[in-house]
Amino acid sequence: MILVTGGAGFIGANFVLNWLATNNEAVINLDKLTYAGNLNNLSSLKDDTRHLFVHADINDKATVNRLLQEHQPRAIVHFAAESHVDRSIHGPAAFIETNVNGTFSLLESVRSYWQALPDAEKAAFRFLHVSTDEVYGSLEANDPPFTETTPYAPNSPYSASKAASDHLVRAYHHTYGLPTLTTNCSNNYGPLHFPEKLIPLVITNARAGKDLPIYGDGSQVRDWLYVSDHCAAIRRVLESGRPGETYNIGGWNEKTNLNVVHTICDLLDELQPKANGSYRDQIRHVKDRPGHDKRYAIDARKIERELGWKPAESFETGLRKTISWYLANDAWTEQVLSGEYKNWVNLQYQNQA
Known part of the structure; x- marks a missing residue:
């Protein structure tokens, strides 16, 4: 079996669902269930004996150590992270606690477990760390x-x-020999995405008749990756990636934020038209956020060349699937849009017009 951290969040839950849909290997799913972790994401696995959910923090070494010893996973897939730039600006401490201290604590537990494995199991073991293209900073328009x-x-x-x-x-990896793999992905989108991020926020706000907030002039460029493509890439890296290597995972879909919002509005005009006018009428530009990176773009040729992976979805096909999912899952959206999320949106966008 494998152990997945953060498997109730957006990407983690999609990974767990896709994993169990493509093979019978069991999953231990460790998640703290912060605001973005949602057990409803995994409701279809309620009676699936291949899925063991454990409510715990990756900083809880006693629980992590117990799970490693009891279940002897052959691999760790580490998604657990605080992941929203705006939240990190308002409260950076949680990001240090989870992303830095939590990863360190997890690595220490895994290192002790791995070092005690028999030689054959030790050689086959993998620790796959899921990261982001944002670590590379910002690109200018003509940069590679x-x-x-x-x-x-x-x-x-x-x-x-x-x-x-x-x-x-x-x-x-370099100090202890732990067989690690790191993936740095571009912006994900798709089903189960918590509606504080651009694409699900615009979909839910548009349908509710609310403003569609765009930072600054909306010229910031991101590379967009459909979440199921990302999950397939992670499975491929876990299967055949070389220990110690990093693999960039991108969608080859560079779009400005304004273009993304326009495309969402146009698809909604087609799939769920308003009585009058276009969803584009709801677009509002708000004050840009501090230190807003201009452009991210991923060169994903290494993973295609070495592991044979490339995305199956274009931005248009993936976005159509995403919007169709939200249109068919109002109950999920209504549950997510309660409580802390509403408080967060009010904090983030108040007085920014």
Whole structure:
């Protein structure tokens, strides 16, 4: 079996669901269930004996050690992280605690477990650390995309905390020989995405008749990756990636934020038209956030060349699937949009018009 951390969040839950849909290997799913962790994401696995959910923090060494000893996983897939730039600006401490201290604590537990394994199991073991392209900093319009050798230059507390975790994972491979793999992905989108991020926020706000907030002039560029493509890439890296290596995972879909919002509005105009006008009428530009990176772009040629992976979805096909999922899952969205999330959106966008 494998152990997945953060498997009730957006990418982690999609990974667990896709994993169990493609093979019968069991999953231990460790998640703290913070605001973005949602057991409803895993409701279809309620009676699936291949899925063991454990409510715990990766900083809880006693629980992590117990799970490792009891279940003897052959691999760790480490998603658990605080992941929202805006939240890191308002409260960076949680990002250091989870992304840096939590990854360190997990690595220490895994190192002790791995070192005690029999030689054959020790050689086959893998620790796959899921990271972000934001560790590389910001690109100008004509700069080449990020490669695996691009120097780190994080610009937010979030990206700095992820960069620190990447460095720890690298160090545990080079110092102790732990068979690590690191993936740095571009912006994910798809089903189960917590509606504080751009694409699900615009979908839910548009349908509710609310403003569609765009930072600054909306010219910031991101590379977009459909979450199921990301999950397939992680499975491929886990299967055949070389220990100690980093693999950039991108969608080859560079879009400005304004273009993304326009595309969402146009698809909603087609799939769920308003009585009058277009969803584009709800677009509002708000004050840009501090230190907003201009452009991210991933060069994903290494993973295609070495492991044969490339994305199956274009931005248009993936976005259509995403919007269709939200249109068919109002109950999920309504549950997520209660409580702390509403408080957060009010804090983030008040007085920014």
